[in-house]
Amino acid sequence: MQSWLLWLSIAAVLGIAELMTATLDLLLLALAATAAGGAAALGLGVGLQLLAFAVTAAALIVLVRPVARRHLTAYPQLRSGVAALVGREAVVLSVVGREPGRVRIGGEEWTARSYDPDLLIPAGTTVDVFAIEGATALVYPRE
Template identity: 35%
Template sequence: MFPDVATHYLWWIVALVLIGAEVLLPGYFLLWIGIGAAATGLLALVAPLSMLAQAIAFVVFAFLSCAIYWYALRPRMRRTEQSESRLNRRGEQNIGRQYVLAEAIVNGRGKARVGDGLWLVNGPDLPAGTTVEVVAVEGNTLLVKPAA
């Protein structure tokens, strides 16, 4: 087809086209096939193979890179998305954290210092200065328990 061009260059061009298509039509799929094409180009550079062997290597590399994404990277990315799902819910970001009471909890209500501000807290009666852990959020009020 292109007798004067080394086949590894053709594989790298295919890789660039696939990765460029991924940029235009994002979906996390063409990227991994493009990585398979780039790996095939690297293999063709190192070991001269027939076109059939290169095509088989491309299929293997494409499936391998897609599998690495699907089983290794995708679960990690989902955990990141879940942690970012609290981005605009400031109260929920405090669940599990510990704070010091700025005002005693009397009759179930008090205030805790969170960052540079004070938040309303509900929980058992405790003196000021006690370390508490946030267990839930109701509106803009933190539900707390004594820290262990």
């Protein structure tokens, strides 16, 4: 059997095993076996084929694996409830300052106080929601 066929067979077996385990490690080894198969197809000796396999496997495991793992295990941050209101735009309905007033956030009316207690925000001003404390939004005017 020609050596490049042997390497491609090894790559196929590793690829099938990767489909069964979904660990990503076997896929990287399958790619290294494919690189060794390419070296064999070029007519390089067995020693250089093994070297191509080892160098490619090491490079893929050191360089690609950490990045791929990070992307596979990272979950998008989904904000829900009142946490989803932080950072949104609101319109002041009644004067907001140290004493609570009213704002409209996404079609809902909320009690609001100024994030800066010394600041008085007039009605009609567009503000940003900085935080939610209980049922009160802490807002600051947009610049």
